[in-house]
Amino acid sequence: DTGVSQDPRHKITKRGQNVTFRCDPISEHNRLYWYRQTLGQGPEFLTYFQNEAQLEKSRLLSDRFSAERPKGSFSTLEIQRTEQGDSAMYLCASSQTGGPEKLFFGSGTQLSVL
Amino acid sequence: AQKITQTQPGMFVQEKEAVTLDCTYDTSDPSYGLFWYKQPSSGEMIFLIYQGSYDQQNATEGRYSLNFQKARKSANLVISASQLGDSAMYFCAMREGISGTASKLTFGTGTRLQVTL
Numbered sequence: 001d002t003g004v005s006q007d008p009r010h011k012i013t014k015r016g017q018n019v020t021f022r023c024d025p026i027s028e029h030n031r032l033y034w035y036r037q038t039l040g041q042g043p044e045f046l047t048y049f050q051n052e053a054q055l056e057k058s059r060l061l062s063d064r065f066s067a068e069r070p071k072g073s074f075s076t077l078e079i080q081r082t083e084q085g086d087s088a089m090y091l092c093a094s095s096q097t098g099g100p101e102k103l104f105f106g107s108g109t110q111l112s113v114l
Numbered sequence: 115a116q117k118i119t120q121t122q123p124g125m126f127v128q129e130k131e132a133v134t135l136d137c138t139y140d141t142s143d144p145s146y147g148l149f150w151y152k153q154p155s156s157g158e159m160i161f162l163i164y165q166g167s168y169d170q171q172n173a174t175e176g177r178y179s180l181n182f183q184k185a186r187k188s189a190n191l192v193i194s195a196s197q198l199g200d201s202a203m204y205f206c207a208m209r210e211g212i213s214g215t216a217s218k219l220t221f222g223t224g225t226r227l228q229v230t231l
Contacts, residue, residue, distance in 0.1 A: 031216065031217070033216075033217065033218075035219075040223065041221075041223055041224075042118075042205050042207070042221025042222055042223055042224055043159070043205075043219070043221050044221070045218045045219065045220075048216050048217075048218070050216075055216065056216065056218070089157060091157075091159065093159070093217075095217055100147055100164045100166060101209075101217045102149075102161045102164060102217075103149075103159075103161065103217050103219065104161065105151075105158055105159035105160075106158065107156055107157045107158040108157045108158070110157070
C-alpha cells in the first residue's frame with residue numbers, strides 16, 4: 001500500500017516563473033486536498049476535489065493558482081507568475097469519504113521563490 | 115478569531131516519561147472533529163488520533179490518548195512512555211461539520227516536542 005506521493009520534493013524558481021506540482025493520492029481515495037504551510041505555521045486549506053470535481057477553493061487561492069484532477073486520479077497545482085510570498089511547503093492529502101475521514105498527507109513540495 | 119490554539123511552542127520530555135500537549139478550540143458548530151498530527155523533519159503529516167464531538171469516551175491509539183474536555187473546549191494529546199522517535203512538531207486540527215463533509219481542517223501553530231535521554 002503506497003502512500004501519497006508528491007513531486008518534486010523541492011523547487012527553486014525565480015520570481016515571475018510558472019511552476020507545477022504533482023500529487024498522486026492513495027489509489028482508492030476519492031478526495032484530494034491541497035494545503036499550504038508557511039514557516040512556523042500549521043497547514044492552511046487551499047482546495048479539494050471529490051473525484052475529478054473541484055468542489056471548493058479557499059480565498060487564499062488567488063487567480064494565479066490553478067489545480068486540476070483529470071480522471072479523478074493524480075492532481076496538479078500550478079502557480080503562474082510566482083511571487084516571493086508564494087514560498088511555502090505545498091502539501092497534498094487524500095481521503096476516502098465516510099467515517100471520521102482521516103487525511104493522509106504526502107511529504108510536500110517545498111517551493112522557494114527567489 | 116483563532117479557532118485552534120496551541121500555547122506551547124516547545125516542550126521537552128525525558129525518554130519513557132509521559133507528556134501532555136495542549137490544544138483549545140473554538141467553534142459554534144455542535145458537530146466537529148478534532149485531530150492530532152505529527153510532523154517529523156521529513157515534512158510528512160502523520161495522523162495520530164481523532165475525537166468526534168459526540169464521542170462519549172476519550173480516544174486512544176496505542177501510546178496516544180486524547181483528553182477531551184468538551185465544556186472547556188480542550189483536546190489535549192497525551193503521549194505515554196515517550197520515545198526518541200517522538201521528537202517532532204505536533205499539530206492539533208479541527209474539522210467543523212458532520213461526518214461526510216469535506217475535511218477542511220483548521221490547524222494550530224504546533225508544538226515542537228523534544229525527547230531527551
